[in-house]
Every structure is written in structure tokens, then in C-alpha cells.
Amino acid sequence: xxxxxxxxxxxxxxxxxxxxxxxxxxxxxxxxxxxxxxxxxxxxxxxxxxxxxxxxxxxxxxxxxxxxxxxxxxxxxxxxxxxxxxxxxxxxxxxxxxxxxxxxxxxxxxxxxxxxxxxxxxxxxxxxxxxxxxxxxxxxxxxxxxxxxxxxxxxxxxxxxxxxxxxxxxxxxxxxxxxxxxxxxxxxxxxxxxxxxxxxxxxxxxxxxx
Ligand SMILES: Cc1cn([C@H]2C[C@H](O)[C@@H](COP(=O)(O)OP(=O)(O)OP(=O)(O)O)O2)c(=O)[nH]c1=O
Numbered sequence: 001x002x003x004x005x006x007x008x009x010x011x012x013x014x015x016x017x018x019x020x021x022x023x024x025x026x027x028x029x030x031x032x033x034x035x036x037x038x039x040x041x042x043x044x045x046x047x048x049x050x051x052x053x054x055x056x057x058x059x060x061x062x063x064x065x066x067x068x069x070x071x072x073x074x075x076x077x078x079x080x081x082x083x084x085x086x087x088x089x090x091x092x093x094x095x096x097x098x099x100x101x102x103x104x105x106x107x108x109x110x111x112x113x114x115x116x117x118x119x120x121x122x123x124x125x126x127x128x129x130x131x132x133x134x135x136x137x138x139x140x141x142x143x144x145x146x147x148x149x150x151x152x153x154x155x156x157x158x159x160x161x162x163x164x165x166x167x168x169x170x171x172x173x174x175x176x177x178x179x180x181x182x183x184x185x186x187x188x189x190x191x192x193x194x195x196x197x198x199x200x201x202x203x204x205x206x207x208x209x210x
Contacts, residue, residue: 012131013205014081017041019070024173025087028193032209039082043069047088055092059124060137062088067126067135079130083205086128089192091168092120098168107158107169114168115149115179121168121190127201136201140194142185144172149179 014036018029021042029038045065049058067086071079091098093113101107121144126137149157162176163169170176172183172190188195199209 019086045069063124063126107163110169140189
């Protein structure tokens with residue numbers, strides 16, 4: 001049975017805006033079953049970052065940038081009644097950031113580096129409420145250990161096309177699940193939106209998921 005149990009105690013927020021083109025993030029927000037409408041509004045936020053930023057800083061600041069950039073696309077009337085969500089995910093191996101691969105060879109390179117090792121996945125989540133100017137940003141980190149894969153398996157996986165739009169060149173929610181030995185931390189953080197953290201953050205704006 002599908003029971004709607006979210007309650008909205010804030011009177012001014014009438015819609016959520018998800019500042020993301022990621023189908024995974026869209027599905028994850030939809031899975032919360034909120035009674036508020038969710039508008040998808042991605043923008044072309046600048047994703048370049050200074051060399052000296054920590055992984056946590058990168059994902060938090062990029063989440064904020066994405067949310068702010070989408071807020072600028074709204075009319076001032078719509079912005080006033082919206083809560084905007086931005087998020088960013090990176091994979092970190094030996095302190096080096098792995099974003100999305102530029103091509104198949106890059107994906108092979110990343111997976112060859114990741115196999116048989118433990119790495120970190122960081123996702124930053126930013127909520128902004130243009131009506132009040134309030135901004136809230138946090139991140140989560142999940143440790144992921146990959147099996148030894150071997151060259152053939154890596155090549156076959158890359159040929160599946162799954163890695164090409166994903167940080168670190170894998171999707172734990174897809175065929176990539178078969179390459180993961182263990183994780184420590186939030187699974188949804190790896191997929192691109194930590195639902196436990198997001199629900200706590202929504203709570204701060206008076207939006208109760210459960
Ligand atoms: C590690 C990992 C990443 N990913 C995805 C989540 C993100 O979509 C992507 C990281 O790139 P991001 O730049 O965080 O997001 P995006 O460009 O896909 O979408 P947008 O900026 O519009 O919100 O990698 C998975 O889907 N599964 C995984 O296991």
C-alpha cells in the first residue's frame with residue numbers, strides 16, 4: 001500500500017527544484033514521495049575548482065553553485081516559493097579526484113586504478129531558499145572497496161557504456177554492483193544523493209519526509 005506520510009510545516013515553500021540533469025538524482029528525489037511538486041531545472045554551473053580545495057569543499061561548493069545557478073533561472077516569484085537542491089559527487093583515490101571519464105580509454109584508466117583498492121566517494125548536498133536567502137550545505141563520504149577485475153572485465157564493462165556519465169567510471173546501482181566487494185557508509189551517497197542526509201536537511205526547512 002502506498003501511504004503518503006510527509007508533512008509540510010513551512011508555509012512558504014511550495015515546490016522543490018532539483019538543480020540536476022542526473023536521472024539517478026531525479027529518481028532518488030521521487031522515491032521520497034514528497035507531497036510537494038518537484039521541478040527539474042539543471043543549469044550549466046562552472047565545475048572548475050582550485051587545486052587546493054579538499055574533496056569535501058569541492059562537492060559542497062559545486063552543490064551550492066548548481067543550486068544557485070538554477071535559482072537564477074527562476075522568475076523572482078517562483079524563486080520566492082521554492083527550495084532548491086544541488087548536489088555533486090566525486091570519487092577520490094589516494095587523494096586524487098576522479099570525476100566523469102572523458103572517453104572510454106579514460107574510463108579504463110580509472111577502473112584499472114580503482115580495482116582491488118578502497119576509495120572514497122563524496123557527495124555534497126546544498127539546499128537554498130531564495131525567499132529567505134538561507135543556504136544549507138553538507139556532505140557525506142562512503143568508502144567503497146572494488147574487487148580485482150582484470151583487463152578483460154574492465155574492457156567489457158566500459159563497452160557496456162555504463163561508466164561514461166559517472167564519477168569514477170562506475171555505477172554501483174547498475175552492472176558496477178558486481179565489481180564492488182564492500183562499502184562502508186551510505187549507499188545512496190555513492191549513487192549521487194545521500195537520502196538520509198537529504199531528509200535531515202529538508203527537515204531543517206520544515207519539510208518532513210516521514
Ligand atoms: C560513483 C557513482 C557515481 N554516479 C553518478 C552520480 C552523478 O550523476 C555522477 C557524478 O557527476 P556529477 O557532476 O555529480 O552529476 P551529473 O553531472 O551527473 O548531474 P548534475 O550535475 O546535473 O546534478 O556520477 C552513479 O550514478 N553511480 C555511482 O556509483
